[in-house]
Amino acid sequence: xxxxxxxxxxxxxxxxxxxxxxxxxxxxxxxxxxxxxxxxxxxxxxxxxxxxxxxxxxxxxxxxxxxxxxxxxxxxxxxxxxxxxxxxxxxxxxxxxxxxxxxxxxxxxxxxxxxxxxxxxxxxxxxxxxxxxxxxxxxxxxxxxxxxxxxxxxxxxxxxxxxxxxxxxxxxx
Amino acid sequence: xxxxxxxxxxxxxxxxxxxxxxxxxxxxxxxxxxxxxxxxxxxxxxxxxxxxxxxxxxxxxxxxxxxxxxxxxxxxxxxxxxxxxxxxxxxxxxxxxxxxxxxxxxxxxxxxxxxxxxxxxxxxxxxxxxxxxxxxxxxxxxxxxxxxxxxxxxxxxxxxxxxxxxxxxxxxxxxxxxxxxxxxxxxxxxxxxxxxxxxxxxxxxxxxxxxxxxxxxxxxxxxxxxxxxxxxxxxxxxxxxxxxxxxxxxxxxxxxxxxxxxxxxxxxxxxxxxxxxxxxxxxxxxxxxxxxxxxxxxxxxxxxxxxxxxxxxxxxxxxxxxxxxxxxxxxxxxxxxxxxxxxxxxxxxxxxxxxxxxxxxxxxxxxxxxxxxxxxxxxxxxxxxxxxxxxxxxxxxxxxxxxxxxxxxxxxxxxxxxxxxxxxxxxxxxxxxxxxxxxxxxxxxxxxxxxxxxxxxxxxxxxxxxxxxxxxxxxxxxxxxxxxxxxxxxxxxxxxxxxxxxxxxxx
Numbered sequence: 229x230x231x232x233x234x235x236x237x238x239x240x241x242x243x244x245x246x247x248x249x250x251x252x253x254x255x256x257x258x259x260x261x262x263x264x265x266x267x268x269x270x271x272x273x274x275x276x277x278x279x280x281x282x283x284x285x286x287x288x289x290x291x292x293x294x295x296x297x298x299x300x301x302x303x304x305x306x307x308x309x310x311x312x313x314x315x316x317x318x319x320x321x322x323x324x325x326x327x328x329x330x331x332x333x334x335x336x337x338x339x340x341x342x343x344x345x346x347x348x349x350x351x352x353x354x355x356x357x358x359x360x361x362x363x364x365x366x367x368x369x370x371x372x373x374x375x376x377x378x379x380x381x382x383x384x385x386x387x388x389x390x391x392x393x394x395x396x397x398x399x400x401x
Numbered sequence: 402x403x404x405x406x407x408x409x410x411x412x413x414x415x416x417x418x419x420x421x422x423x424x425x426x427x428x429x430x431x432x433x434x435x436x437x438x439x440x441x442x443x444x445x446x447x448x449x450x451x452x453x454x455x456x457x458x459x460x461x462x463x464x465x466x467x468x469x470x471x472x473x474x475x476x477x478x479x480x481x482x483x484x485x486x487x488x489x490x491x492x493x494x495x496x497x498x499x500x501x502x503x504x505x506x507x508x509x510x511x512x513x514x515x516x517x518x519x520x521x522x523x524x525x526x527x528x529x530x531x532x533x534x535x536x537x538x539x540x541x542x543x544x545x546x547x548x549x550x551x552x553x554x555x556x557x558x559x560x561x562x563x564x565x566x567x568x569x570x571x572x573x574x575x576x577x578x579x580x581x582x583x584x585x586x587x588x589x590x591x592x593x594x595x596x597x598x599x600x601x602x603x604x605x606x607x608x609x610x611x612x613x614x615x616x617x618x619x620x621x622x623x624x625x626x627x628x629x630x631x632x633x634x635x636x637x638x639x640x641x642x643x644x645x646x647x648x649x650x651x652x653x654x655x656x657x658x659x660x661x662x663x664x665x666x667x668x669x670x671x672x673x674x675x676x677x678x679x680x681x682x683x684x685x686x687x688x689x690x691x692x693x694x695x696x697x698x699x700x701x702x703x704x705x706x707x708x709x710x711x712x713x714x715x716x717x718x719x720x721x722x723x724x725x726x727x728x729x730x731x732x733x734x735x736x737x738x739x740x741x742x743x744x745x746x747x748x749x750x751x752x753x754x755x756x757x758x759x760x761x762x763x764x765x766x767x768x769x770x771x772x773x774x775x776x777x778x779x780x781x782x783x784x785x786x787x788x789x790x791x792x793x794x795x796x797x798x799x800x801x802x803x804x805x806x807x808x809x810x811x812x813x814x815x816x817x818x819x820x821x822x823x824x825x826x827x828x829x830x831x832x833x834x835x836x837x838x839x840x841x842x843x844x845x846x847x848x849x850x851x852x853x854x855x856x857x858x859x860x861x862x863x864x865x866x867x868x869x870x871x872x873x874x875x876x877x878x879x880x881x882x883x884x885x886x887x888x889x890x891x892x893x894x895x896x897x898x899x900x901x902x903x904x905x906x907x908x
Contacts, residue, residue: 247830247831250827250830250831251831254827254831258572258576261576261579265579265594268593268594268596269593269594272591272593276861281852281853281856282589283586283588283589283591283593284593286578286582286849286852287579287582287593287594290575290578290579290582291575291579293571293575294571294572294575294576294579297568297569297571297572297575298568298572300568301566301568301569301572304568316830317625317830321625321626324624324625325621325624325625325826327624328620328621328624328794328795328798329621331795332617332798332819333819335798335802336802336815336816336819339802339812339815340812344799344802344803344806348795348799348802351795351798351799352792352795352796352799355791355792355794355795356789356791356792356795359791360789360790360791360792361791362789362791362792370792374796374799375799378799378800378803381452382451382452382803382807388451388452388454388803388807389810390803390806390807391806391812
């Protein structure tokens with residue numbers, strides 16, 4: 229499904245999920261995080277020693293604050309009317325977001341084996357071709373030029389080292 | 402005057418070919434970054450920061466601050482031509498800037514935006530020039546309690562003056578402070594919240610978080626709107642530029658007022674965003690013809706742009722002098738300074754005079770050159786936006802990945818970046834503010850260290866925060882701001898009316 233630059237097809241505006249459920253889930257996750265971090269701070273020691281606060285003092289009270297605010301948010305979200313709930317994300321919006329998120333996720337995985345530059349080449353070329361509907365030769369050429377420019381700039385000119393894979397190793401980098 | 406002498410020395414440091422070249426490069430990159438969605442101010446500076454690791458500090462900060470100016474200018478281009486604010490502080494520019502473009506007055510709007518930005522920055526830089534020598538004396542009176550009180554002021558002002566739901570601001574801020582605490586505790590040496598993970602030992606680096614929160618999330622958000630980048634053409638002509646410049650004196654009051662608002666909000670932790678909105682609202686409220694705002698009034702462009710740029714520039718003063726960033730991008734620059742081994746603060750003005758004044762000199766030059774550059778290259782940068790988003794999006798992702806990895810050479814940081822991208826996406830959609838989170842990540846450890854050092858020095862007595870006039874007044878101000886909504890409501894009721902605290906120019 230290509231991205232058009234002018235919307236011509238009618239948008240699929242069925243909501244995937246409302247805002248209220250997401251609000252609740254996020255509040256719960258924040259609460260969970262607050263509990264976990266608070267517990268760890270309590271474990272280290274969160275009281276006031278003779279010369280000032282112990283290491284866990286700050287994080288403990290911060291976790292407490294965050295937890296309290298999350299509970300407040302949770303209650304607010306729970307009591308919000310389900311009827312007037314604006315959609316969090318619409319179906320076609322969600323599809324488009326996934327179209328960039330999933331390849332990015334794959335890119336991060338691939339980077340560890342192929343090296344950043346080869347993975348980048350594949351990401352850009354693939355994205356332009358499959359998602360953007362741009363002609364393959366333009367996609368490949370643009371991607372190659374961009375990736376090569378990045379390589380020259382970072383690796384060679386500024387000496388900023390990136391993860392590299394078998395291809396670069398073959399050339400002695 | 403001492404200031405002029407130091408400034409002159411600063412110019413001497415600056416006027417070498419390689420630094421001027423870096424300045425131009427920085428400006429071009431900055432405008433580019435400001436124009437592209439997803440690579441905005443803090444993010445763009447964060448990604449380009451690794452480039453500077455191999456440079457000497459003065460060259461590095463010259464380039465980075467020029468990237469900063471460039472980004473400030475660039476944000477206006479997309480706001481006016483495409484109704485897409487390049488930065489949060491460019492939102493107010495869209496209110497009247499885009500209607501002007503729709504009426505065929507794009508060139509006028511752009512010239513107005515750039516020129517007023519230049520004026521705003523210039524006022525702020527003059528302020529910095531004259532205040533800086535004072536700072537060294539004044540700031541030497543700052544000990545840990547004073548530093549803590551200023552950080553406290555920063556955080557309280559966010560909670561008290563923020564527009565979002567209060568509990569969301571608190572969550573955002575405490576989350577940032579907690580994340581900042583992950584890793585080894587500097588005072589006691591204990592490992593906190595690492596849960597036995599060697600990766601988490603390194604802690605959460607703010608650069609990585611910023612790249613994810615602002616860069617990746619922006620890409621995700623932009624993909625949601627099937628971005629129809631049908632912008633308005635901008636044919637710049639010298640005639641239009643001249644006409645706008647000639648009309649400037651007529652608006653001197655708007656410009657001056659906006660610059661003052663910007664400087665004030667930039668120095669105190671308010672930021673360019675607040676400055677631009679406040680300035681716009683004030684210009685609208687004080688005008689006889691209020692209703693014409695939002696339909697293409699040139700003051701509607703002058704006011705927010707002057708204020709935003711004055712604030713953005715003024716934010717560098719507390720950053721240099723006290724180590725307190727007044728904005729997200731200043732926070733990144735602060736991080737950069739620390740990487741180069743320069744500790745911002747009063748001693749910087751004493752021990753590294755050439756660096757400080759070279760930087761200040763570059764602010765003048767950068768602004769002038771930036772103005773000329775941006776006026777002449779608008780069509781080029783506007784054309785960049787016609788490149789299909791399907792090409793730009795993955796390129797931005799790659800740039801983000803490079804930036805994130807370059808910080809600590811850790812693959813884990815790439816995953817962190819992605820995670821923060823999701824957090825940023827969800828938070829933005831749910832109305833959780835990101836600025837407190839960012840500032841908390843940057844200032845978190847310094848705040849805590851200041852608190853604990855104060856406590857060690859005072860042997861656990863909290864009254865140290867009111868021990869002298871300076872720290873006492875700042876601490877009290879912080880608490881006042883924290884409870885401001887309650888105070889203003891109570892005051893309002895006492896006075897017989899209640900003023901709703903709402904953003905007026907919401908559309």
